[in-house]
Amino acid sequence: MAEKFVAKADELKDGDRRIIFDGDNEVGVFRHGDQYYAYSNFCLHQGGPACEGLTIARVEERLNPDKTSRGLYFSGSDMNFVCPWHGYEYDMKTGECISDRRLKLRSYKVVQRGDEVYVVT
Numbered sequence: 634m635a636e637k638f639v640a641k642a643d644e645l646k647d648g649d650r651r652i653i654f655d656g657d658n659e660v661g662v663f664r665h666g667d668q669y670y671a672y673s674n675f676c677l678h679q680g681g682p683a684c685e686g687l688t689i690a691r692v693e694e695r696l697n698p699d700k701t702s703r704g705l706y707f708s709g710s711d712m713n714f715v716c717p718w719h720g721y722e723y724d725m726k727t728g729e730c731i732s733d734r735r736l737k738l739r740s741y742k743v744v745q746r747g748d749e750v751y752v753v754t
């Protein structure tokens with residue numbers, strides 16, 4: 634395993650991302666809050682650039698005690714990212730496909746060494 638430089642920590646703000654190239658491999662690295670997440674940039678649908686599309690707050694349905702809907706709301710904490718080719722949506726915390734959680738992007742460990750961020754490929 635090798636560590637590939639991503640960015641200086643202070644260059645990677647909340648909501649930022651980087652695409653890291655490692656030979657033929659591509660890894661998308663996201664910063665959300667004070668956490669880093671990294672996934673294969675090859676979409677499980679048809680190989681599109683899964684990590685390069687929109688990032689969007691997860692849509693949640695809130696229920697009344699009798700289980701009737703109170704409506705749909707954007708999550709205040711959970712984010713998804715959307716493949717720009719056909720819209721497969723992935724959970725930023727797990728890499729799981731929202732429409733079928735059995736599908737999951739390969740994940741990578743992200744480490745911070747001093748003021749530099751690396752992804753372990």
Ligand code: FES
Nearest residue numbers: 676678681716719
């Ligand atoms: S290739 Fe990503 S949604 Fe189709």
